Amino acid sequence: MKSTSDNVPNHFYNNLEIVNAAGWLDTDPPEPDPIFEDTFDKGDKIAIIGSSKVRKSFFLLMMILCLAVGRSFLGWKISKPRKVLLCQFEIKDNHLHRRVKRMAQALGITSEDIGGRIQIINARGLGICGTDGLDRIMNEALLIKPDVIALDPLYKLTTGIENAAEDVKIILNAFDMMAEFTGAAIAYVHHDPKGSPGDRDIRDRGAGSNVLGRDYDACITLTAHAHEPDAVVIDTLLRNYPPQELFTISWAVEENGNHYFVVRTDLMPEKKTSKTKSKPLDLSTYLPIAESILGDEEMEIAPFKESLKMKTGLSDKRLREFMKWATSGDDPYILTRENRGRGVNKKWVRIGR
Numbered sequence: 001m002k003s004t005s006d007n008v009p010n011h012f013y014n015n016l017e018i019v020n021a022a023g024w025l026d027t028d029p030p031e032p033d034p035i036f037e038d039t040f041d042k043g044d045k046i047a048i049i050g051s052s053k054v055r056k057s058f059f060l061l062m063m064i065l066c067l068a069v070g071r072s073f074l075g076w077k078i079s080k081p082r083k084v085l086l087c088q089f090e091i092k093d094n095h096l097h098r099r100v101k102r103m104a105q106a107l108g109i110t111s112e113d114i115g116g117r118i119q120i121i122n123a124r125g126l127g128i129c130g131t132d133g134l135d136r137i138m139n140e141a142l143l144i145k146p147d148v149i150a151l152d153p154l155y156k157l158t159t160g161i162e163n164a165a166e167d168v169k170i171i172l173n174a175f176d177m178m179a180e181f182t183g184a185a186i187a188y189v190h191h192d193p194k195g196s197p198g199d200r201d202i203r204d205r206g207a208g209s210n211v212l213g214r215d216y217d218a219c220i221t222l223t224a225h226a227h228e229p230d231a232v233v234i235d236t237l238l239r240n241y242p243p244q245e246l247f248t249i250s251w252a253v254e255e256n257g258n259h260y261f262v263v264r265t266d267l268m269p270e271k272k273t274s275k276t277k278s279k280p281l282d283l284s285t286y287l288p289i290a291e292s293i294l295g296d297e298e299m300e301i302a303p304f305k306e307s308l309k310m311k312t313g314l315s316d317k318r319l320r321e322f323m324k325w326a327t328s329g330d331d332p333y334i335l336t337r338e339n340r341g342r343g344v345n346k347k348w349v350r351i352g353r
Contacts, residue, residue: 035067035148035185037077038241040218042147043179045172046187049206050222051197054232055251055261056189057090057152059222061099062261063187064150065109068117074234074249074263082147083117085184087137089156093122106258119144123156130159134174141182149182152189155207162208172215198223198271202237225250226270227279233269245269283325286312287333290326291351298337298350 032041040046050056066073070081088096104110121128121140128136134157141149151157160167175186192200193207203213205221213219217239225231231250238244246269249261286308293299293307309319326334327349335352339345 032240034079035082036073036218037079039076039236039238039244040185041240042183042185044185044217044240045175045179045215046185047206047212047216047219048187048189048222049192049219050232051192051224054222054224056191056222057088058099058103058251058259059261060086060150060152060187060189061103062107064118064148065100065104065107065114067148068115069109069113071107071109074261075247081115081117083119083145084148084150085119085121085137085141085144085146086150086152087121087123087128088152089123089128090153092124096120096122102258103260105256106252106254106260119146129157131170131174133157134171134178138178138182141178141184146182146184148187149178149184150187150189154188154190157188165209165211168209168211172211196272196274197221198226198273198276202235224272225267226272226276228264228267231264231267233271235269235271280318283322286314286322287326290322290334294334294349294351296351298348301336301347301349304349 033043034041035044048056048060050059063073064084064086067078067082067084070078072078091099104114121137127133137149137151154171155162158167158171160170162168175188178184179186190206190212192205197205202219202221204210205219206212218241219237221235221237222232223235225233225248228248228250231248233246233248235246236244248264248267248269250264250267251259252262253259289311290304290308293304293311305319305323308314308322309316314322323334326332327336332352334349337348337350339347
């Protein structure tokens, strides 16, 4: 099969366009065609980078659905509906089918809303990789004429060594060619290396050669939140537009199983790092265990505390905090009774609510 370079017309190499800059001073440049306003345009390359289990693919899927209907995506303004070609390599098509349907339902998007603006290549097991594989994708894209080509994940396309700059450059150059010939923005999902991504500068995010961080026009990173397990911090690095503020999103699942991301304006965008201390569990977490120990009976406080400590692993300090919280207020969760006198000093506890 021909490589990407074999498909390029000869004039692409033989007739280099020389521009007289003086003419630029007397004319206005063509207006860009923004996909996300003030973020990236058609023809740009966009990296979506995050660690395992931060739901990068779900993030991409929600982005694609919003693009297809021309709806703002997590605060990014999308001015009009866009046609998208998604090429995904990781999951079976029935699982992707389920994801698309559940997320579309959660967002209130119907088949009529999408029309023909999302086309999908389920490439798992098809051997689509390297420049030959990108040729196959580009040939389909030239027929479909998408505004955005989304590739998930990047490592399935590479054929060389991820840490080798020369091997990575082959794919990045092929992306340039694909963007040039299709006019589409090229968005790809990539993973972080081992370690704590929150410790890294955004320029150094993404596994493999550091040439990646010098190639894209826009980078969106997803980093686990310091304290909320289902939240991630969104950061961006943009070549052609001003910097953007970090913000937090979290994963929401409805009772019927439909799912999507929501912006969390109530949650500071604090990234999890190697120095982040685990947030202690809320004291109310231990109440059901206390209730299981006490039942409907009254119990001396010493054996109760010993049993609670053994079943929960609470430290002495944390146990004191729990007892103060549970026995305080006008309507305490745990009631206490004392018997004090000469030679007598006993205290009992029981459930109060």
